[in-house]
Amino acid sequence: MPIQVSANTPQTRYLSITDPSGATYVIINPPDYAAESERGEMLKKRTLVPDGVYLRTQVEVNLNDLWALEIWLTYQETNLHVQYKDEEDKVVKEVKFEPRDQVSRGEFLKRVGELPPGMVYEWHMKVVEVVRDWNVPF
Numbered sequence: 001m002p003i004q005v006s007a008n009t010p011q012t013r014y015l016s017i018t019d020p021s022g023a024t025y026v027i028i029n030p031p032d033y034a035a036e037s038e039r040g041e042m043l044k045k046r047t048l049v050p051d052g053v054y055l056r057t058q059v060e061v062n063l064n065d066l067w068a069l070e071i072w073l074t075y076q077e078t079n080l081h082v083q084y085k086d087e088e089d090k091v092v093k094e095v096k097f098e099p100r101d102q103v104s105r106g107e108f109l110k111r112v113g114e115l116p117p118g119m120v121y122e123w124h125m126k127v128v129e130v131v132r133d134w135n136v137p138f
Contacts, residue, residue: 008032010076013126018080018119026123027076028130029100035073038057040115042066059137066110069122070134075108077101082115 008030015024031039047062077099084093095114097103112120128135 008103013129015080015119015122015126017122019023024080026061026078026080028074028127030130031073037132039066039069039073039134042069047060061137063137064120066137067127068109070127070131071112071120071123072105072108074131080115080118080119080123 010029012025012027015020016022017027018024030087041067043059043061045061047058048055049058078097080095080097083091083094084095086092093114095111097108097111100108112123
């Protein structure tokens with residue numbers, strides 16, 4: 001008889017700091033074991049460091065790279081659309097996202113890298129609302 005478990009259910013979160021109107025959303029898909037393993041690869045370089053009477057774990061990782069990976073690993077869809085305008089109010093650059101099954105990892109991460117840092121930080125905050133174990137990454 002098969003073991004029955006609850007399916008990972010994608011969850012919608014709204015980027016209310018980025019967009020106070022409440023219209024901009026991200027759909028976050030909780031990670032499976034493969035995603036957890038990929039994330040673990042980024043966090044595998046660890047050293048135990050004496051800290052008084054205790055040992056603490058020191059992890060060598062670039063947090064911005066880790067957060068971008070966590071966003072990708074949980075990404076399903078967003079309607080986030082950013083326009084950069086010049087001083088004459090002319091659109092000089094746009095950043096939009098397709099659903100996960102329509103965009104490559106490289107292209108997605110390139111677009112995330114084009115966003116203002118505050119937007120990425122808020123998106124990552126929404127990821128850790130869904131994946132609470134990622135709130136403290138080490």
